[in-house]
Amino acid sequence: MAAAARPLYLLEVEYDGKLGRAVLKLYDAESQKLVEVPDASGHKPYFLTDLSPEELLREHPELFKHGGFDHIEVVEKYDPLRDENVLMTKVVARDPLSVGGSRGAMREVLKDHAWEARIRYHHCYIYDLGLVPGMPYVESNGALKAVEVEVPENVVQELEKLYGSDEELFRRALEWAKLFQAPVPRIKRVAVDIEVYSPEPNRVPRPLEAPYPVVAVSFWASDGLRRVLLLRRPELGEPPKLDDVEYFASERELLRRAFEIISQYPLVLTFNGDAFDLPYLRVRAQKLGFAEEEIPIEWRPGADKAQVKGGLHVDLYRFFINRSMKVYAFGNKYREGRSLDEISGALLGVGKVKLDKHVSEAGYEELARYSLRDAELTFMLTQFNDELVMKLIVLMMRISKLGIEDLTRHNISTWIRNLLYFEHRRRGYLIPNESDLKRLKGQTDTKAVIKGKKYLGAVVIDPPTGIFFNITVVDFASLYPSVVKKWNLSYETVRCVHEECRSAVIPGLSHWVCRKRRGIMSEVVGFLRDFRVYIYKKLAKSEKDPVRRGHYDVVQSALKVFINASYGVFGAETFPLYCPPVAEATTALGRYLLVQTLLRALELGLPVLYGDTDSLFLWNPSPQKLEELVSWVSRELQVDLDVDKSYRWVAFSGRKKNYVGLLSDGTVDAKGIVGKKRNTPEFIKSYVMQIMDLLGKAGDIEQLDNAISELKRLTHEYYSKLRRKEVLLNDLVFKVALTKPLASYVKNTPQHVKAARQLQRHGVRVEVGDIISFVKVRGGEGVKAVQLARIDEVDSEKYIEHLRTATEQILEALGTSFEEVVGGAQLM
DNA sequence: TAATTCGCCCCGCACG
DNA sequence: CGTGCGGGGCGAA
Numbered sequence: 001m002a003a004a005a006r007p008l009y010l011l012e013v014e015y016d017g018k019l020g021r022a023v024l025k026l027y028d029a030e031s032q033k034l035v036e037v038p039d040a041s042g043h044k045p046y047f048l049t050d051l052s053p054e055e056l057l058r059e060h061p062e063l064f065k066h067g068g069f070d071h072i073e074v075v076e077k078y079d080p081l082r083d084e085n086v087l088m089t090k091v092v093a094r095d096p097l098s099v100g101g102s103r104g105a106m107r108e109v110l111k112d113h114a115w116e117a118r119i120r121y122h123h124c125y126i127y128d129l130g131l132v133p134g135m136p137y138v139e140s141n142g143a144l145k146a147v148e149v150e151v152p153e154n155v156v157q158e159l160e161k162l163y164g165s166d167e168e169l170f171r172r173a174l175e176w177a178k179l180f181q182a183p184v185p186r187i188k189r190v191a192v193d194i195e196v197y198s199p200e201p202n203r204v205p206r207p208l209e210a211p212y213p214v215v216a217v218s219f220w221a222s223d224g225l226r227r228v229l230l231l232r233r234p235e236l237g238e239p240p241k242l243d244d245v246e247y248f249a250s251e252r253e254l255l256r257r258a259f260e261i262i263s264q265y266p267l268v269l270t271f272n273g274d275a276f277d278l279p280y281l282r283v284r285a286q287k288l289g290f291a292e293e294e295i296p297i298e299w300r301p302g303a304d305k306a307q308v309k310g311g312l313h314v315d316l317y318r319f320f321i322n323r324s325m326k327v328y329a330f331g332n333k334y335r336e337g338r339s340l341d342e343i344s345g346a347l348l349g350v351g352k353v354k355l356d357k358h359v360s361e362a363g364y365e366e367l368a369r370y371s372l373r374d375a376e377l378t379f380m381l382t383q384f385n386d387e388l389v390m391k392l393i394v395l396m397m398r399i400s401k402l403g404i405e406d407l408t409r410h411n412i413s414t415w416i417r418n419l420l421y422f423e424h425r426r427r428g429y430l431i432p433n434e435s436d437l438k439r440l441k442g443q444t445d446t447k448a449v450i451k452g453k454k455y456l457g458a459v460v461i462d463p464p465t466g467i468f469f470n471i472t473v474v475d476f477a478s479l480y481p482s483v484v485k486k487w488n489l490s491y492e493t494v495r496c497v498h499e500e501c502r503s504a505v506i507p508g509l510s511h512w513v514c515r516k517r518r519g520i521m522s523e524v525v526g527f528l529r530d531f532r533v534y535i536y537k538k539l540a541k542s543e544k545d546p547v548r549r550g551h552y553d554v555v556q557s558a559l560k561v562f563i564n565a566s567y568g569v570f571g572a573e574t575f576p577l578y579c580p581p582v583a584e585a586t587t588a589l590g591r592y593l594l595v596q597t598l599l600r601a602l603e604l605g606l607p608v609l610y611g612d613t614d615s616l617f618l619w620n621p622s623p624q625k626l627e628e629l630v631s632w633v634s635r636e637l638q639v640d641l642d643v644d645k646s647y648r649w650v651a652f653s654g655r656k657k658n659y660v661g662l663l664s665d666g667t668v669d670a671k672g673i674v675g676k677k678r679n680t681p682e683f684i685k686s687y688v689m690q691i692m693d694l695l696g697k698a699g700d701i702e703q704l705d706n707a708i709s710e711l712k713r714l715t716h717e718y719y720s721k722l723r724r725k726e727v728l729l730n731d732l733v734f735k736v737a738l739t740k741p742l743a744s745y746v747k748n749t750p751q752h753v754k755a756a757r758q759l760q761r762h763g764v765r766v767e768v769g770d771i772i773s774f775v776k777v778r779g780g781e782g783v784k785a786v787q788l789a790r791i792d793e794v795d796s797e798k799y800i801e802h803l804r805t806a807t808e809q810i811l812e813a814l815g816t817s818f819e820e821v822v823g824g825a826q827l828m
Numbered sequence: 829t830a831a832t833t834c835g836c837c838c839c840g841c842a843c844g
Numbered sequence: 845c846g847t848g849c850g851g852g853g854c855g856a857a
Contacts, residue, residue, distance in 0.1 A: 303829090324831080413831055449834060451850085457833030458857065479857090480832095568831030575831075583832070613834085613857045657835055657856050674837065677854055736853065748840050748851050782839095805837070 006030050007136035007147050009185045009394075011267075012312055012403030013122045015096055022125040024144065025312060025403075026137065027266055032188040034266035034311060040142040043125055044070060045096045047117035048077070048088040048430070049110050056089060063091070063109050068098020077430040080492035081440060083517060086430065088115065096121035116431050118576075123418060126401055127425035133404070134397035135182055149178040158535050169523075176527050179398040180536065180555045184391045189267035190221035191379035192258075194277045195371045201358035202764060207276050210283035213251045215359070216367050217258040217281075218375035221265065222383075226376070228368040229254050239364050244372065252288050255281065263296050267404075268308045271340045271378045272317040274409070278306030305409065312404055316381050319393070319408040328561045338769060344377040348384055352377065386550055395558035399528070412565040413575050419562070420577060423524055432491070434576055441491055444580045445509045446588070454571060455584035458613035459591050461598070465654030465812055467704070468609055470620045471647040471661065474630070476593060477533055477640045479614035480567040483589040484582075485526035486638060490519025491570070491579035506585045507592040513585070521582070525566045532559040533640075590614065593637055600636075601629055612657065615644065645669075648699055651813035658809060660695060668696040675806040683731040683799070684806045687718045691810055708814050715807055715818070722799050729791045732799060733773045741768055751776075755785040762788065 008026035011034070016023045022039040049056065053072055056063060063069060070092040079086045091106060093099045100107040100117055107117035116124075126133065129144075136147040155177055163170040195216040198205055205211050217229045228245045231254050239247050248254035258281065262268055270277050282297040298307040307313055319325060320343050326332055334346035345351040353370040355362060362370065382389045397407050400415035401422040407415065424431045446456035476482060483489065487506070494506075496514035504512045536556035543549040569575045571583030590613065598616060601608050604625045610617040618626065626643070633641040647669070650661035658672040674680055675688025691711055698707040721727055736752035742760065745753045755774035756766045758781075766772070773786040777793040784793065804818045811817055 409829095411830060414829075416831080453833060455833085460834060460857090475857095565831050568833090571832050572830075574829075587833075615857080655836065672836070672855060674854095677837090679853065739853070745852090750839065750852055752853085802838090809836095 005138035005140065007138060008035055008144075009136050009187075010131055010133050010144075010403075011187075011397075012133065012405050013126055013131070015121045015125075017095070020095060022122055024131075026144075027185060027187055029185045029187075032266065036310070037139065037142075037144070039125070041129065043128060044092050044094070045099050045121045045124065046090050046092040047099050047107055047119075048075070048090055048115040049113045050086070050115065051089060051110070051113050052087075053089055056091075060109055063106055066098060066104075066106050066109070068093045068095055068106065070094050076428075078428055079430045080424075080520065081432055081436065081497075083492070083497050088430065112433070112435055115433050119421065119431075122403070123401075123421070126403075127422045130426065132179060132398055132401060133407075134184075134394040135179065136185075147182070149182045151177045151181050154539075155181070155535060162530055162534060172523075173527060173530075176531065180395070180531065182398070184394045184551070184554075186222070186387060187267050187390060188222050188265060189269055189379075189382065190219050190225065190261065190265040191269040191271075191375045191382075192262060192273065192277060193218045193271070193371055193374040193378060194280060195359045195367060196280060197360050198358070199360070201360065204276070205280075207280040208283055210280050210287060214254065214281065214284055216371040217254065218368075218371040219261055220372065220375040220379040222379070225261075226372065227261065228372050229257055230364055230368060236364055242365060242368055245364075245368050251284070252290075255285050255288065255290070256294075259285070259294070259296050262308060263310065266311055268311055268313045269378055269382060270306075270313065270315050270317075271374070271381075272315060273313060274304055274306050274315040274318060278308075278313065282306070303409075305405070307405070314393075314404060314408045316378060316389075316408075319389075320381070322411055324412040324561050324565055328557070328564055340374060340377055344381060348377065348380050350377065350380070388554065391551070391554045392558055395554055396561065399558060399562055412561065413569045413572060416562065416566060416569050417576055420521065420524065423520060427520070429520065432577065434578075437491065437577065437579065441495060441579045441581055444584050445511060446584050455580055455587070456591075457587050459594055459611070460613070460656045461608065461611040461616075462656065463610035463617075463652040463654060463659065465652055466815065467649055467651045467813060468619050469649045469701075471609065471650045472618045472621050472626065473615055473644045473646065474597075474618065474626075474641050475615040475644040477642050478529055478563055479590050479593070479639075480586050481525050481529040481563045482639050483586050483593070484522055484567065485529055487585070487589055488513055488515075488519050488522045489582050489585055490521035490523075491577050491582055493517065493519035493522065494579070494581045494585050506588055508588050509585060511581050511585050521566070521570075521577075525563065528559050528563050528566070532556050532563060593633075593639060596637060597629070597633055597641065600632055604629055609650075610652065610659070617650065649704070651695075651810065653809040653813045655809065660692070660810060660813065662695060662699065666696065666699075668692045673806070673809045674802075675809070679734055679736045680806070681732050681734055681799070681802070683718070683722075683727055684802055686731070687714070687803065688806055688810075690714055704814075708816065711811075711814070712816065712820075715803075715811070718803060719800065722796050722803065725791065725794070725796060727791075727799075729775060729786065729789065729794070732775050732794060733786045734775070735771045735773050738766065738768055738770050738772055742766060751783045754781045754783050758785045758788060 008028050010024060011027050012025040014023050019038055024037045026035045026037060028035050073090045075088055075090045076085055077088050098106055107114040137144040138147055151174060159173045163173045194214050196205055197212045197215045215231045219225055219227045226244045230245055230247050231251055232239060232247050232249050278297050279299050282295055282299055285295045296309045298309060321338055334343045341352040353373040355370055397404060400407060400419050402418050421431055444455045448454060448456055493514035494511055498516055501514050502512045504515050506513060536552050540549060540553040540556050543552055567586045570579045594611060598608055606621050606625050607619040608616050609619050630641050646664045647661040648664060650659055652659045660670045663669050670676055670692060675684055694707045694710055698704040738756055742756055752772040752774060756772045760766050774783045775786055775789045776782060776795045776798040777784050777789060778795045807818045
């Protein structure tokens with residue numbers, strides 16, 4: 001009898017050029033090794049065309065002579081844009097490059113007659129075999145079989161309630177549930193970090209030139225390995241005996257040992273290893289005469305990606321700078337940061353080892369500690385909170401159907417695109433041709449408020465000025481995804497082909513929506529939303545078992561990432577399923593719902609003070625009327641309106657997206673005020689923070705009165721400090737990001753650009769994404785990079801103006817003003 | 829290869 | 845020199 005097959009988790013699929021077929025990379029949790037399984041199905045690259053075989057022969061005979069041509073077949077597909085079945089010719093190739101990506105590739109021959117020709121082959125393979133990365137499989141006779149996943153009874157019951165009336169929908173929902181319920185493996189992995197000698201402290205050497213020796217390579221792994229490999233250098237004297245440190249007389253020996261360790265792990269983690277550590281190691285090894293087979297690192301120049309032979313490489317830098325991850329999964333905790341120090345500081349509470357000199361000047365012990373900490377932090381980013389990040393990655397792989405290397409290197413639009421393509425293939429839908437889609441669905445109905453935008457977005461209600469007590473905020477639970485689900489929005493259903501659907505108009509637009517067919521996007525988003533709102537968010541709270549509860553929380557966070565971006569991608573021109581009517585129908589219905597609810601609230605005698613996109617601020621609502629509003633929305637508009645939060649008071653400055661309130665749990669909630677923005681100097685931030693503390697203690701009118709007089713005192717104190725120049729230069733620094741290359745600021749020269757150019761003149765390299773620190777000074781350009789400035793040059797008047805605006809947003813709401821507070825101060 | 833619009837604030841620049 | 849508009853950055857949703 002054969003041994004019981006053990007589960008292998010599919011982590012990645014690649015095309016192997018030498019083998020001429022796809023190779024699956026699976027993780028065997030028992031042996032903790034990566035298993036590579038070449039395709040056994042004979043699957044080949046292909047694309048589709050609307051030209052018949054006869055037309056192809058007649059009009060494109062050269063196609064059949066192409067070196068990569070294999071054969072053609074006629075296949076039937078469902079065309080969602082036209083709501084009809086169509087016959088397409090499948091052009092099968094010998095290798096992916098012949099389909100596209102090489103000169104004279106077959107898709108170039110057919111141009112606009114080529115469908116599904118821009119899909120990367122390894123993705124195409126995943127779709128066609130219905131494989132789900134992140135899921136467990138067993139190998140049986142060379143083929144992979146999905147491991148049966150049990151869905152808990154309570155989840156099945158909930159799905160019964162939601163979809164029980166439609167057998168097919170219920171079946172699909174169960175399939176989705178398996179992705180969320182399957183166990184998540186703990187993957188053996190090692191974090192790697194290197195340090196490089198450099199004679200110029202301010203320059204990071206280019207990895208593809210790798211001009212200087214590697215002096216340290218550190219490892220921190222899940223199996224307990226902590227190791228620093230150090231290069232002996234005569235100038236550092238006799239090396240001390242240190243725990244976890246190995247010394248090497250030559251860089252060659254050091255690299256050999258480093259490669260040996262790297263090759264022992266199925267998964268290698270780095271922080272910026274794509275752009276630095278791994279290519280540096282590779283090029284360095286080449287320079288030292290290593291043979292190709294002795295170097296376990298490959299470099300993909302087109303993708304700027306470093307790969308580990310026989311393993312997988314995740315560059316956490318690329319994953320953590322992903323905006324969706326920052327905002328939704330990690331609540332913007334590390335919004336300032338792009339560096340390991342800032343991200344680990346925010347998420348782990350631990351930063352890098354501080355070095356007061358350059359790496360090249362550090363002694364052995366210092367260098368070892370510094371380097372090992374980097375490897376440790378990199379590893380810990382995947383380890384904290386019971387491997388939260390690893391679990392999120394695996395869950396998002398299952399939702400997006402992307403392998404681990406693709407998922408961690410690409411943004412949300414790629415994730416959603418891949419998920420939708422997979423869904424198309426699963427159903428036998430033809431994936432629309434971009435030019436076709438744009439021609440049929442490329443036009444909008446509305447004009448945006450902001451110049452340069454494509455369509456009208458959300459409504460924001462003009463707030464009053466002043467303090468209001470006892471405010472309840474109601475909001476629609478994930479408004480846009482709800483709209484997409486409920487109104488059947490999808491690229492093929494908005495402005496569908498049916499005459500009889502044209503009467504189903506979207507309020508305020510000329511677009512109509514299909515009544516005959518369920519939209520593919522509507523269904524997918526609907527599932528993800530329902531799973532999050534009705535199942536996993538609830539289970540993440542109610543589940544008794546802490547391990548399962550933790551898992552449910554990961555599931556709901558992973559779902560949140562997809563749900564929140566599912567509307568935006570349709571308004572993004574770079575998205576292959578770009579469909580502005582879907583995006584503008586979504587916002588139009590959002591506006592409709594908010595306005596209808598507002599009108600109903602007013603009819604009920606509920607005063608509405610403010611609202612933004614999906615929320616309404618109700619002033620002192622009676623519980624009965626509130627309940628009436630919620631049930632009316634549920635009954636008449638058929639969406640969920642929830643009580644989101646309640647404030648003891650809210651101070652509105654009279655500006656939109658700008659208010660401060662005291663929540664019923666005693667925390668201060670400040671939105672949009674300049675004192676909180678990250679480019680605001682610390683001096684002003686600290687002032688605003690103190691005001692927040694003050695307001696946090698003021699629960700009622702009387703306490704608030706006291707707080708206001710204390711606030712006036714505080715304002716005056718800060719004002720005087722500025723006047724008397726009793727402020728540290730560092731506290732006056734504006735930190736502004738350079739969002740594009742220095743040379744491309746041609747229309748204007750903003751202040752941070754002036755400062756950046758000063759730095760450049762002083763030989764400092766300035767790049768896109770750098771945060772420029774500058775202060776405002778008298779005379780000259782009006783600004784100086786902080787490195788070049790002295791405290792006595794500072795322009796106090798400018799800072800007083802900044803203090804004024806920061807203050808006014810709060811003071812005006814409280815019924816006083818900056819002038820009133822500092823009035824008379826001029827006499828000092 | 830890249831999710832959206834709305835809104836606030838400061839500044840730079842052109843125009844009168 | 846004042847004014848208005850657009851560029852630029854950052855946040856709210």
